[in-house]
Structures are given as structure tokens and as C-alpha cells.
Amino acid sequence: DADVTQTPRNRITKTGKRIMLECSQTKGHDRMYWYRQDPGLGLRLIYYSFDVKDINKGEISDGYSVSRQAQAKFSLSLESAIPNQTALYFCATSALGYGYTFGSGTRLTVV
Amino acid sequence: RKEVEQDPGPFNVPEGATVAFNCTYSNSASQSFFWYRQDCRKEPKLLMSVYSSGNEDGRFTAQLNRASQYISLLIRDSKLSDSATYLCVVLLFGNEKLTFGTGTRLTIIP
Numbered sequence: 439d440a441d442v443t444q445t446p447r448n449r450i451t452k453t454g455k456r457i458m459l460e461c462s463q464t465k466g467h468d469r470m471y472w473y474r475q476d477p478g479l480g481l482r483l484i485y486y487s488f489d490v491k492d493i494n495k496g497e498i499s500d501g502y503s504v505s506r507q508a509q510a511k512f513s514l515s516l517e518s519a520i521p522n523q524t525a526l527y528f529c530a531t532s533a534l535g536y537g538y539t540f541g542s543g544t545r546l547t548v549v
Numbered sequence: 550r551k552e553v554e555q556d557p558g559p560f561n562v563p564e565g566a567t568v569a570f571n572c573t574y575s576n577s578a579s580q581s582f583f584w585y586r587q588d589c590r591k592e593p594k595l596l597m598s599v600y601s602s603g604n605e606d607g608r609f610t611a612q613l614n615r616a617s618q619y620i621s622l623l624i625r626d627s628k629l630s631d632s633a634t635y636l637c638v639v640l641l642f643g644n645e646k647l648t649f650g651t652g653t654r655l656t657i658i659p
Contacts, residue, residue, distance in 0.1 A: 471646070473649075480636070481593070481636070526590075537583065537595045537598075540592035541592060543592055545590075
């Protein structure tokens, strides 16, 4: 099994729908992150969490919310999806002194 | 100005050649530096960390120039399997969030 698992792998949704992307990890890391990747823009941080009771906005948090349900789980929600949220979304984990481990990504298309 | 800047490429290089990528970062408080590799439609994976004294891992050599705020990656004897996008990544002092460059796309030509 992968260390960092994202579900779903692919999703097509309609404008205005609520959608949740889920991430779970077995690495025991306390830090979790959500990034989105767009062509030509690289990876941009949406939200991050350093432990279960800690949630922080990244550089592009508008239109997104997160929930850290447990140390191993960190979900990303789009309350009302819009087409410019079409992107590849990555969850990542880390621990102090260790590098990031990424999930395989969720390809989201908003039509 | 972007925090981390890279030449997006693409670099099309014949197999066996040597190729070098450069990256500049804007924040002098940057503490740690990395190169990640990302294959098409896949997640980024750590290629190597970059140390002040420079470091080598097989065919890959990374160097850091703090005075010029410049990082480089050299790939010798390039292989077809080296085709990927290479991401320059920086960690600020006191901050556990990585900042990514937009990546340099490399294609090795047979």
C-alpha cells in the first residue's frame, strides 16, 4: 500500500457542486499539506496542518476548506466548485527533519 | 518576483550528454534546498538535497551558492530514464513549508 493515499484519483464535477478530496497516510508524520498544480504555475500551497488541532492557510486558500480528522487524515473540500479549480491536486506529508512524501494526486475537472 | 525561478525549458538533450539546470531563489533566509523529480502526471519525488559544500549522487551533482542565491543540478551521462521535470525547491528558515519552482522539463533523445 502507498504511504500517502489520495482518493479519488480522477473526478469530473459540475460547477457549483461540493466536492471533497481525501488523503490518508501511514507514515506517522504529523505535518500534512494540500497543493494544487497547474501548467506553468508549478505547485502552490492551499492549506497545511502541523498537527490535528492546527490548520493554516497557504497562498491560495480562497474557495477551499480543510479538515484534519486525525493525524493520518487530511481532507480538502471545494464548497462550490468553479472551472478555474480544475487542476491536479497533491497531498503531502512530512515530519521535522524529513522530506515531503506526496500522494499520487487527484485530477479534478470542473465543467 | 517569484520566490523560486527556473528556466522552464524544454531541454532536449541527446543520450549520454551532460545537462545542467539552474535555479535562483529570492529570499536570503532560505535554509534548505532540494531537487525533486516529477514524471508526467505523477507526484514529485525527492531526487536529492543540496548542501552548501555541494554534493553528488551517482551521475547527479547539486551545488549551492548562497551569496548569489543560486542552485544548480548537473546530470552526467544522461539516460532516457532521466526524462522528467525537475523541480527546484526551497525551505525558509523557521518554516516547514516548501516553496517549489515551476520546474524544468528535460527530454533525453535516443
